[in-house]
Amino acid sequence: MRQKVEITIDGKIVELPVLEAAAGRNVVDVRGLIAEGIYTFDPGFLSTASCESRITYIDGEAGVLTYRGYPIEQLAEESSFLEVCYLLLEGELPSETQLSSFVQDISARMPIDDQFKHIFDGFTEKAHPMSMLCAAIAGLASLYHDDLDIKNAAHRRESAMQLIAKTPTLAAMTYRKSIGAKFIEPDPELGYAENFLNMCFGEPGKPSSVSSTLSDAMDRIFILHADHEQNASTSTVRLAGSTEADPYAAVAAGIAALWGPSHGGANEAVLDVLNEIGDESRVQEYVDKAKDKNDPFKLMGFGHRVYKNFDPRAKVMQASCHAVLHEQGADNDPLLKMAMQLEKIAREEEYFIDRKLYPNIDFYSGITFKAMGIPTNMFTALFVLGRMPGWIAHWDEMLSAPFKIGRPRQLYLGPTKRDYVAIDRR
Numbered sequence: 001m002r003q004k005v006e007i008t009i010d011g012k013i014v015e016l017p018v019l020e021a022a023a024g025r026n027v028v029d030v031r032g033l034i035a036e037g038i039y040t041f042d043p044g045f046l047s048t049a050s051c052e053s054r055i056t057y058i059d060g061e062a063g064v065l066t067y068r069g070y071p072i073e074q075l076a077e078e079s080s081f082l083e084v085c086y087l088l089l090e091g092e093l094p095s096e097t098q099l100s101s102f103v104q105d106i107s108a109r110m111p112i113d114d115q116f117k118h119i120f121d122g123f124t125e126k127a128h129p130m131s132m133l134c135a136a137i138a139g140l141a142s143l144y145h146d147d148l149d150i151k152n153a154a155h156r157r158e159s160a161m162q163l164i165a166k167t168p169t170l171a172a173m174t175y176r177k178s179i180g181a182k183f184i185e186p187d188p189e190l191g192y193a194e195n196f197l198n199m200c201f202g203e204p205g206k207p208s209s210v211s212s213t214l215s216d217a218m219d220r221i222f223i224l225h226a227d228h229e230q231n232a233s234t235s236t237v238r239l240a241g242s243t244e245a246d247p248y249a250a251v252a253a254g255i256a257a258l259w260g261p262s263h264g265g266a267n268e269a270v271l272d273v274l275n276e277i278g279d280e281s282r283v284q285e286y287v288d289k290a291k292d293k294n295d296p297f298k299l300m301g302f303g304h305r306v307y308k309n310f311d312p313r314a315k316v317m318q319a320s321c322h323a324v325l326h327e328q329g330a331d332n333d334p335l336l337k338m339a340m341q342l343e344k345i346a347r348e349e350e351y352f353i354d355r356k357l358y359p360n361i362d363f364y365s366g367i368t369f370k371a372m373g374i375p376t377n378m379f380t381a382l383f384v385l386g387r388m389p390g391w392i393a394h395w396d397e398m399l400s401a402p403f404k405i406g407r408p409r410q411l412y413l414g415p416t417k418r419d420y421v422a423i424d425r426r
C-alpha cells in the first residue's frame with residue numbers, strides 16, 4: 001500500500017507522498033511544500049535524502065554495507081580494487097575479458113604528462129600532500145579540454161578512467177615531493193596497489209620490492225573505502241558537479257571536503273591523538289577527556305554518523321590491521337600497543353556503549369598505515385585513492401538523469417530591512 005504523510009499548514013491539510021526505498025527507510029517527498037510557502041529545516045542533513053541512488057546501501061543499525069548489492073565482506077575477501085571500480089561505475093561485475101581490458105585501460109593512463117609534473121615545483125617540501133593532490137587533480141582538467149562535455153557519456157567515462165588511473169601516480173608524487181626524492185614512473189606490469197606503493201617507496205629504475213602482504217592489504221583498504229553513499233565528500237562532489245563544473249573540479253571539491261578531521265582526515269588525526277597521549281599510562285586520562293562534556297576533545301577514530309553498530313569495514317580492517325602489524329613486527333610498537341589499549345577501554349566504557357561509539361574504519365586504517373611505515377600526512381591521500389571510484393560513480397549517476405543545481409534554502413535570522421547610516425553618523 002502506498003504510504004503518504006499528512007501535515008497541516010495554517011489549517012490546510014497537505015498530503016505528501018512517501019517514496020519507497022528498495023531497502024532501508026522510505027522517504028517523504030517534501031518537494032510540494034514550496035507551493036505551500038514553507039521550507040523544511042534539517043542542518044547537517046540528519047533526516048534528508050538529497051538524491052535517488054542505486055550504488056551503495058548502508059544499514060547503520062545492522063552494520064551492513066553493500067556496493068551494487070554485493071556485501072563489503074565478500075568484495076574485500078574475493079574481489080580486487082579495480083574490479084570494484086568497474087562494479088561501481090558500470091553497476092555489474094565484469095567478465096574476465098571486460099576486467100582485463102579495464103585493467104589495461106587504467107594502466108595505460110597512469111603516467112603523468114611531463115610538463116604537468118612541474119605543478120609540484122610550485123609547492124615547498126613542507127606542503128601537505130592533500131593540498132598538492134587537491135590542486136593537481138583540479139589541474140588535470142587543463143589537459144583534457146576535448147573530453148569535458150559532461151552531457152556526453154563517453155567523455156564522462158574517459159574522465160572516470162583518467163581520475164582512477166592518475167590519482168595513485170599524483171598521490172605518490174606528493175609523497176616523493178615531500179621527502180625531496182625523484183618521482184618514480186608507474187610500471188604497467190604491476191597491480192594497482194603495488195604500483196602505488198612502488199611509486200612511493202621504490203627506487204627509480206629498480207624493480208618493485210613491495211611485499212604481497214602490504215600490496216594485498218592496501219588493495220583491500222582501497223576496496224573498503226571505495227564508496228559510502230552520500231557522505232560529506234560525495235555530497236560535495238554531487239553539489240559541485242550539479243553546477244555543471246568539470247569532473248576534475250568537482251572531485252577536487254570532494255578532496256577538500258574529505259580533508260577535514262571529522263571525515264577522511266580522521267585517520268591522520270587518530271595518530272595525532274596517539275602521539276599526544278604519548279604513553280599507555282595516560283590512555284585513561286584521554287578517555288576521560290573524551291567523556292567530559294566541558295572538554296571539546298574527541299577520540300578520533302571512534303563514532304560514525306551512520307553506523308550505530310560496528311562499522312562492517314572496521315571489522316574487515318581489524319583483521320587486516322592485525323595481519324600487517326604481525327608481518328611488520330610492529331606488535332610491540334608502543335604507539336600501536338596504546339591504540340589497542342584505547343580500543344579495549346573505549347569499547348568497555350559506558351559512555352561509548354550508550355552512544356554506540358565503535359572504532360571506525362579510520363581507527364584501523366590509521367594504525368595499519370602507521371605499521372606499513374607510511375607517514376601520517378599521507379594517510380588522507382590514501383583515502384582519496386580509495387574513494388575516487390565512488391565519487392565518480394555518484395557524479396556520473398547524477399549526470400545520467402535529469403538533475404537540478406544543488407541549492408539549499410535557509411532559515412534567515414539576521415536583521416530585517418534597515419536603512420544605511422552614513423559613516424560620520426555611526
Ligand code: CMC
Nearest residue numbers: 262263264266290298299300301302303304305355360362
Ligand atoms: N569521542 C567522544 N565523544 C564522541 C565521539 C568521539 N569520537 N563521537 C561522538 N561523540 C559523542 C558526542 O559528543 C555526542 O555526545 P552527547 O550525546 O552526550 O552530546 C554523541 O557521541 C553523538 O555524537 P554526534 O556528534 O551527535 O554524532 P555525529 O553523527 O554528528 O558525528 C562523527 C559523527 C564521526 C563526526 C563523530 O563521531 C566524530 O567526530 N568522531 C571522531 C572523528 C572520526 O573518527 N571521524 C571519522 C568517521 S568514519 C570515516 C568516514 O566515513 O568519513
